Amino acid sequence: MDYAPQTDTELHEMLAAIGVESFEELIQAVPQDVRQQASAVPAGLTEPELLQLLERLAGRNRALTQVTSFLGAGCYQHLVPTVVDAIASRGEWLTPYTPYQAEASQGTLQAIYEFQTMVCELLRMELANASLYDGASSAAEAVVLALRATERPRILLSETVHPHVRQVIATYLSGAQAVIQEIPSVNGVTDLEALGRALRDDVAGLLLQHPNVFGCLEPMAQAADMTHRVGGLFMASVYPMSLGLVQPPGAYGADIAVGEGRCLGSPPAYGGPGLGLFATTQALLRRMPGRLSGCSVDAAGRRAFTLTLQTREQHIRRERATSNICTNQGWIMLRATIFLSLLGPEGLRELATRNAEKARYARERLLELPWISPGVDQPFFNEFMLRYDSSVAPETLNRKLAKQGILGGLALGPWYPTRAQETLWCVTEALGREAIDRTVETLRKLV
Amino acid sequence: MAEPLIFERSVTGRRGWRLPPSDIARDTSSPPVPAEHLRRDPPALPEVAEFDVVRHYTRLSQQNFSVDTNFYPLGSCTMKYNPKLNERVAALPGFAWLHPLQPAEHVQGMLQLMHELEQLLCAITGMGAFTLQPAAGAQGELTGLKIIAAYHRRKRRRRSTILIPDSAHGTNPASAALSGFQVVQLKSGPNGLIDLTELKHKLTGDVAALMLTNPNTLGLFEREIRAICALLHERDALVYMDGANMNALLGIARPGDAGVDVLQLNLHKTFSTPHGGGGPGAGPVGVKASLEGFLPLPRVRQRGARFSWADQGRASVGRVHGFYGNVGMLVRAYAYIRTLGQEGLSRASRVAITNANYLKAKLHGVLSVPFDDPCLHEFVVSLKGLRAHGVSAGDVAKRLLDYGFYAPTVYFPLIVEEALMIEPTETESKQTLDAFVDALQRIVEEARTNPDVVRRAPQRMPVQRLDEVKAAREPNLRWSAPKSLAAHGSQ
Numbered sequence: 048m049d050y051a052p053q054t055d056t057e058l059h060e061m062l063a064a065i066g067v068e069s070f071e072e073l074i075q076a077v078p079q080d081v082r083q084q085a086s087a088v089p090a091g092l093t094e095p096e097l098l099q100l101l102e103r104l105a106g107r108n109r110a111l112t113q114v115t116s117f118l119g120a121g122c123y124q125h126l127v128p129t130v131v132d133a134i135a136s137r138g139e140w141l142t143p144y145t146p147y148q149a150e151a152s153q154g155t156l157q158a159i160y161e162f163q164t165m166v167c168e169l170l171r172m173e174l175a176n177a178s179l180y181d182g183a184s185s186a187a188e189a190v191v192l193a194l195r196a197t198e199r200p201r202i203l204l205s206e207t208v209h210p211h212v213r214q215v216i217a218t219y220l221s222g223a224q225a226v227i228q229e230i231p232s233v234n235g236v237t238d239l240e241a242l243g244r245a246l247r248d249d250v251a252g253l254l255l256q257h258p259n260v261f262g263c264l265e266p267m268a269q270a271a272d273m274t275h276r277v278g279g280l281f282m283a284s285v286y287p288m289s290l291g292l293v294q295p296p297g298a299y300g301a302d303i304a305v306g307e308g309r310c311l312g313s314p315p316a317y318g319g320p321g322l323g324l325f326a327t328t329q330a331l332l333r334r335m336p337g338r339l340s341g342c343s344v345d346a347a348g349r350r351a352f353t354l355t356l357q358t359r360e361q362h363i364r365r366e367r368a369t370s371n372i373c374t375n376q377g378w379i380m381l382r383a384t385i386f387l388s389l390l391g392p393e394g395l396r397e398l399a400t401r402n403a404e405k406a407r408y409a410r411e412r413l414l415e416l417p418w419i420s421p422g423v424d425q426p427f428f429n430e431f432m433l434r435y436d437s438s439v440a441p442e443t444l445n446r447k448l449a450k451q452g453i454l455g456g457l458a459l460g461p462w463y464p465t466r467a468q469e470t471l472w473c474v475t476e477a478l479g480r481e482a483i484d485r486t487v488e489t490l491r492k493l494v
Numbered sequence: 495m496a497e498p499l500i501f502e503r504s505v506t507g508r509r510g511w512r513l514p515p516s517d518i519a520r521d522t523s524s525p526p527v528p529a530e531h532l533r534r535d536p537p538a539l540p541e542v543a544e545f546d547v548v549r550h551y552t553r554l555s556q557q558n559f560s561v562d563t564n565f566y567p568l569g570s571c572t573m574k575y576n577p578k579l580n581e582r583v584a585a586l587p588g589f590a591w592l593h594p595l596q597p598a599e600h601v602q603g604m605l606q607l608m609h610e611l612e613q614l615l616c617a618i619t620g621m622g623a624f625t626l627q628p629a630a631g632a633q634g635e636l637t638g639l640k641i642i643a644a645y646h647r648r649k650r651r652r653r654s655t656i657l658i659p660d661s662a663h664g665t666n667p668a669s670a671a672l673s674g675f676q677v678v679q680l681k682s683g684p685n686g687l688i689d690l691t692e693l694k695h696k697l698t699g700d701v702a703a704l705m706l707t708n709p710n711t712l713g714l715f716e717r718e719i720r721a722i723c724a725l726l727h728e729r730d731a732l733v734y735m736d737g738a739n740m741n742a743l744l745g746i747a748r749p750g751d752a753g754v755d756v757l758q759l760n761l762h763k764t765f766s767t768p769h770g771g772g773g774p775g776a777g778p779v780g781v782k783a784s785l786e787g788f789l790p791l792p793r794v795r796q797r798g799a800r801f802s803w804a805d806q807g808r809a810s811v812g813r814v815h816g817f818y819g820n821v822g823m824l825v826r827a828y829a830y831i832r833t834l835g836q837e838g839l840s841r842a843s844r845v846a847i848t849n850a851n852y853l854k855a856k857l858h859g860v861l862s863v864p865f866d867d868p869c870l871h872e873f874v875v876s877l878k879g880l881r882a883h884g885v886s887a888g889d890v891a892k893r894l895l896d897y898g899f900y901a902p903t904v905y906f907p908l909i910v911e912e913a914l915m916i917e918p919t920e921t922e923s924k925q926t927l928d929a930f931v932d933a934l935q936r937i938v939e940e941a942r943t944n945p946d947v948v949r950r951a952p953q954r955m956p957v958q959r960l961d962e963v964k965a966a967r968e969p970n971l972r973w974s975a976p977k978s979l980a981a982h983g984s985q
Contacts, residue, residue: 064852108601143561157497
């Protein structure tokens, strides 16, 4: 099955119109010695056959809808209202490209402008772009911006930043004249004394995650002040769902705020596509990576939207661009825009509060088990760390739980070898009390 | 016609979605987070009803051209039909509702799909191994350049130059710069191809790699590809191919067989995943077998019938994505490749090339075609001839919108004056192509007889031509409530 409509007769007519005898004449520029000889691609399938194949593959996975999951750690399961799928699946949203021709793309451009406004509101920042690939690459772009804007060589990252995010930053900076220094943690949050010692006048910026990879809320305001005192930029990586309840980056003086926005109206999809949120201050506008939709007027003086400040971008500036990024995550961005419209300020506050309350309930229930103790004593949002007695191996226990359809708290040992007895539990509004209670009872029986 | 902003539809107290009642007892004595962390002012998101949202975003959608509604001949973007079937399978809960940290035994079907997709891309391109991690073409380029840097680092030498032809996409030099390389531009020969003399001249001992696009942005195949690869390899430099134009080569030629070392594909172009108004894309990177160790981690591994993630590898350039890439797009591309099969993929390129040449032949005489050899999947015309009438390529692009066609890529490649870069793809019918030719003919006629109608285009769109200068000089990048409303909203 293929999707090219031409009949053989039409193809003949077209070749005749071109003035060639055969298709072969059109590809004579491709030398014989590079022509494809054979291929291992199997024969094509019809729709019913394809559906059967893909349904079988999907059936070999355990969807989150079939299990009780306490997994978070950078990817969070939240409810998706029906309207998001219904509207976003329209071909007019799904199948256009980057809105270079503004007059034929006002829908996309206005949606981007609305999204930029919502992100500014959510993060309490002055400016936001049309999104980057995911939270991790947004953090990497933030770091690149900080290095260029300050012309200083040192980037500080707390070890409480998600390890995957730190790895992506390291990849982006490999080969650059930059030094990455990790700041240790104490009691689950960034060690401010160690931070103080690391902050010198060669520091371009500090990146903290809030809540951090252990679920703990960081001392953002103090860290921002300390960074600003040496002239560095303060960068915050945040979980947008928490911002219905928790202070936004603008409130504690972040110069750049980033985050993973997939949780706003899109399914986890095994970790991607994501939605890289990126927001900053007016002062850094011209150094910002990514697309921007601006409000202007048309020739008749009516309000209209267009991509703007494109002289920052690769298709104009080439090797002197602020980033190499071309696309954004348009469709995931649209879903987030619809999602935030549906929720509104009150819906977002209720949702965040529900997450926090459920997480507290689950934590208290889990702490009833005698072999579980609090990992740390820090305020948290919807994710928390628990420590198991040395007799209980987290990964072994998780394997037993998985057989019963429960995805228990993530074992932190593989990421943090000194935390082999610690686990990270996440509870969202998608998890019912009954599932939490059943998990506690299952654990009681297993250990 | 104008649709207000969603914020302007806001009415204090209106709700669009509700949570179910809480099933746990709530401790209302203290807030769930300490006061110092508590948000004090709520975000000023719109307060609207569900139906407000539906009508607003449906009406906005109607202000877009899209592949589903209009011919979209955007050169080098391969705006082909995006099959609905692929949307259906990507939404299956067994793909869409998976957590990236679920144990391998919970995701065997997903890992099998990803592993098979890597193998299929190897078979299609002749490369030795693929990573699916890069989220878009430009991130694929970045990944490829990191691999090239790592290759030379491993050989304990410093190479800081990347050669890039002047016809290349802007992402190429931007990615090279972001990777810490110097860019040296290669001037194209009079035939629009890489000039071997120019290449030899600039091929110093400092060259890490050549980045080429094949077929190039003029739609021409670099017929000296083998000689070019040999020249680079003689100096132990690598050849990076931008696979954005791979839609021309399916079943015809495989980059790996021609000597290419590193290649990125754009699944949202060649393999039909929807462009989504600007993403998400997916930019898998293929390398020849000897470079496999440099690919990002983790990698899908197969042992017997079991699949798992492997995250060890000292040579790897590291991670470029928070998890495994834009997996939802990978599912769609896998479905597309399995639907078409080898036959269908070959036919896609054959028809894409026939469509492009047909359009080019029909436009001959209407417009100037600077490189008149048979093209592959796309070609470039020059509207220099309309300058005498005060009409530019940009004007013609805008006028095409009035005729119901999205505009081709304008003013690119940079080496052609007043360029329109046209890529019809294989999924457009002969009738659509004929209608497009008709429209261009009429516009050229208008340019001669009534140039003003072209210069003032578009007239039939929701808005007229935009004031881009105002947009850039007085950046207005977010909405703010008028003062009186702001006071009302903060109650």
